[in-house]
Every structure is written in C-alpha cells, then in structure tokens.
Amino acid sequence: MIQKPRGTEDLIDLKVREYFALEMIIRNIVDSFNYNEIKTPIFESLELFKRGVGEETDIVSKEMYTFLDRKNRELTLRPEGTAPTVRAILENKMYINENLPLKLFYFGSMFRYERPQAGRNRQFNQFGVEVFGPKTSEIDCEIICLSSTILNTIGIDEYTIHLNYLVNGEQRITYIKDLKEYLKPKTLCDDCKKRVESNPLRVLDCKIDSKQFVDVIDMKDYLSQEDKKYFNQLVENLKNIGINAKIDKMLVRGLDYYTGFVYEIKDKNGSTLLGGGRYDELVNQLGNVDLPAAGFGIGIERLLIALAEEEIFISTPISLDAYIIGLSEKAKQFSNILLLMLRKSGLKVDFDYMNRSMKSAFKQSEKLNSKNIIIIGDNELKENVVVIKNQITKEEKKVAFDKIVDAIMGE
Structure with a gap:
C-alpha cells in the first residue's frame, strides 16, 4: 500500500x-x-x-x-x-x-x-x-x-x-565581538561551532546549547x-x-x-x-x-x-436538518427531487444511499445528528405526503409535499 x-x-x-x-x-x-x-x-x-x-x-x-x-x-x-x-x-x-x-x-x-x-x-x-x-x-x-x-x-x-x-548598526558589531568572547569557553554543539563564526546570534537560538547562556551579555546594553x-x-x-x-x-x-x-x-x-x-x-x-x-x-x-x-473544540459538530429514508424504488427516485428542494431552501439534508435496513438507517441518522428523519414509501407517494419524525421531541407526523420545507424550518 x-x-x-x-x-x-x-x-x-x-x-x-x-x-x-x-x-x-x-x-x-x-x-x-x-x-x-x-x-x-x-x-x-x-x-x-x-x-x-x-x-x-x-x-x-x-x-x-x-x-x-x-x-x-x-x-x-x-x-x-x-x-x-x-x-x-x-x-x-x-x-x-x-x-x-x-x-x-x-x-x-x-x-x-x-x-x-x-x-x-x-x-x-x-x-x-x-x-x-x-x-x-x-x-x-x-x-x-x-x-x-x-x-x-x-x-x-x-x-x-x-x-x-x-x-543594529555599529553597536551590533561591538555586541557580536563581545558575544564571541563570551562563547569562547563554552562547549558547543557542532552546528554552533560553525555559527560562532558565520552567524553568532543564531547560537543563542540553539535548542541544544541554550541552557548554557542564561548569563549571556544583554543586547539592551548595546x-x-x-x-x-x-x-x-x-x-x-x-x-x-x-x-x-x-x-x-x-x-x-x-x-x-x-x-x-x-x-x-x-x-x-x-x-x-x-x-x-x-x-x-x-x-x-x-x-x-x-x-x-x-x-x-x-x-x-x-x-x-x-x-x-486544553480540550477546546472550536468547530461546529456535524448535524443535519433532515435525513431521508426511501422505502421503495419509486420513493428513492422521488427523494432526488425532495433533496434538491430542501437544499435550495438552505437546509442541510442527506439521504440513505446505502439501502440500509430501517434500524440501520435510523442509527446512521443519529450518527449524523439529524434533527429530523423523513420517511417516504409507496403509500406516502400515493397520499402526496411524507412522514417526518422529530428526533428531539420524538413527535411523528404526516406532512404534505408542499409543506415539508415549512415543517422542517419551523422546528
């Protein structure tokens, strides 16, 4: 792999x-x-x-x-x-x-x-x-x-x-000269031995040797x-x-x-x-x-x-306004129209594309923290309704097609 x-x-x-x-x-x-x-x-x-x-x-x-x-x-x-x-x-x-x-x-x-x-x-x-x-x-x-x-x-x-x-300026030249004198007796890592000549200020930033420099000459004095x-x-x-x-x-x-x-x-x-x-x-x-x-x-x-x-989490947890479960082939086809309608209304929705059992689909909606579950089958299609189950109140009701957006947004 x-x-x-x-x-x-x-x-x-x-x-x-x-x-x-x-x-x-x-x-x-x-x-x-x-x-x-x-x-x-x-x-x-x-x-x-x-x-x-x-x-x-x-x-x-x-x-x-x-x-x-x-x-x-x-x-x-x-x-x-x-x-x-x-x-x-x-x-x-x-x-x-x-x-x-x-x-x-x-x-x-x-x-x-x-x-x-x-x-x-x-x-x-x-x-x-x-x-x-x-x-x-x-x-x-x-x-x-x-x-x-x-x-x-x-x-x-x-x-x-x-x-x-x-x-900076002329004072920097004087400081670097004095810094080199300060560093002479120190036991430095291989990198800092080179830095002393090429870029002595960088020695102070060394993660290996820095503990030796607590008494280093102070730049502010220069x-x-x-x-x-x-x-x-x-x-x-x-x-x-x-x-x-x-x-x-x-x-x-x-x-x-x-x-x-x-x-x-x-x-x-x-x-x-x-x-x-x-x-x-x-x-x-x-x-x-x-x-x-x-x-x-x-x-x-x-x-x-x-x-x-610090166990601080700043992102918004995953959540859906609605999760749709289609119980038949016709219902699944209609769900595409329903998804488009709800999304155009600014709602965050998804669909059970995996053809799960009803029990597994409900578990999936819980995993996605869906506020509502919309269930639609052949009987609902005949009646021009869907079943909406509010996952917060646990209330279940039938809603006409043209009232679905209002029902979801009113929750």
Whole structure:
C-alpha cells in the first residue's frame, strides 16, 4: 500500500473541521484589523530564500526542498511566507505611498525538511501577517495585539509574550565581538561551532546549547539611545492596552532578516505558539526599495495541538436538518427531487444511499445528528405526503409535499 510521505498529514473528519473553523475565526479577526489577503506561489526561485532568509540559517542550509525544472532553473518549495510576500509587493509595485500602510495576511502550506515531531511536519500550514510602511512602536503594538487577540478568541489564555530588541548598526558589531568572547569557553554543539563564526546570534537560538547562556551579555546594553527609546515606547504601549511582555535577552528568532524588535508567544509549557518581529531592511535588500516592515507567523498545526491539549473544540459538530429514508424504488427516485428542494431552501439534508435496513438507517441518522428523519414509501407517494419524525421531541407526523420545507424550518 502506498503511504503518505514522512512528515505529512491527512486532515480528516474532526481535524479538518477544526482546521477550517480556526481559519474562519482568524479571518474574521484580521478583517476587523483591516488586513487584506495575499496568495503567493507554493514554489519560488531558490535565490529569493538565499537572499531573503539567509544562507547560514538552518532553513536554507539544511531544510529546503529544492529542485531543477526542465530548464535547469533552481526552484524551492516555500519554507516560510515573508520573503515571497516581499517579492510579490516589489514585483507588483504595491509599495506606492497611497497603499501604505500595506497590511497583508496569508494562509498557505510551507515545506521544511526536518525531523518530524508533534506540531512540526515537513509540510505544514501557516498563517502570517506582514505590515509595510510605517516604522512605529504603535504598529508593532498592533501586531502583538493581533496575535494575542487570536489566541484569546480561540480560548488559549495561558501564555507568555517574550520580547527582545536586536542590536543594529555599529553597536551590533561591538555586541557580536563581545558575544564571541563570551562563547569562547563554552562547549558547543557542532552546528554552533560553525555559527560562532558565520552567524553568532543564531547560537543563542540553539535548542541544544541554550541552557548554557542564561548569563549571556544583554543586547539592551548595546542599543543606541534611539533604539532604547523606541523599545521602551513599545513596552509602554503594550502595558497601556493590558499586555505585559517578558523581556528575554536570549530571544533572537531563527531568520536572518529580523532587525529590530522580535517576539514569541509561548504556552504554559514553554512551547512556542507563534513569533515575529521587525525586518526593516529586507525590502531594500531584495528590491532596492526603502520600506520598513514587520510581521508574525503562526503554525496552524501547533495551534490545533494546543487547543486539543486544553480540550477546546472550536468547530461546529456535524448535524443535519433532515435525513431521508426511501422505502421503495419509486420513493428513492422521488427523494432526488425532495433533496434538491430542501437544499435550495438552505437546509442541510442527506439521504440513505446505502439501502440500509430501517434500524440501520435510523442509527446512521443519529450518527449524523439529524434533527429530523423523513420517511417516504409507496403509500406516502400515493397520499402526496411524507412522514417526518422529530428526533428531539420524538413527535411523528404526516406532512404534505408542499409543506415539508415549512415543517422542517419551523422546528
């Protein structure tokens, strides 16, 4: 038997209902924040992610699904959503001043070749938000507020917001020099031994070595006065709307394009639910357009796992307005007309296509949580009626053909 590739998942029954219920809740929230949807291709040029995400990141160096097309062009299944969004706004010239601030969101499948584990598949689904235009602590505050609103709305209310500000400019050079000195006596994993020279900030994000860095030198001590003022204003804005963030000096995120504030929201067990921050140089880096930007991403599977752990179910249980049982060939033929009539009236109905016994058909209607059972046989056809049994009141009555919709909708 052919099986699904490792690190992928079939969404079936309750899982798929929960997935789409979550998507609809998020869509309603971002609409209230006045964000518009963008959809980008599932595959892009390899160069986009090399330049956008960073060649030294694990994503680019180890985890991407890259292939050659028939003209030997290097293409990659997208591993994240920010770089494709930036490419799209540059290519379509969406950055003109009258469009700003440009507030976008997306849903889509992403692909990373890594060891599969709970909430981390090789194909996963992500929701993301990107805002282009203003570099203000107010828009940063809105982004964090939006992400926390999503969690609160779906019922996840035990979480911690971790916040940091990445040092930039000349101060970054000084910080990295001091960080390398700090890391010299540490016993590092093989990956981090390479990162110390190529991308030392990434060492702080290592899942293996991070416990050694609790006394790491603090980036905040290296920030310029302007950056300190900006960061303090962001923290103050968050407090003003009732959001208290934990300042986390080890938080750097795993992507090279972040340049200012970064944040993650972690659940009560310390697992990351979502993360993001500011990437003010990425648009310029990819298209020579000076356009500050910030955003965040949420792994849908991780949210669904968090909901399941809390025994929170957000989808509507399966239910029917009516389930039709035909007792003869003529009755079954007539049922097609009846199904069409009821569905055109906006009712959710189904039919016993499997020719079950009466007892089994009733069990099937219960499984489908049908409010009514409609029974029709040759005798009913002669009388131009059907028998409707209300599964809630257990009342059973005969109803004329032209009164069936009213009878069902009146329940």
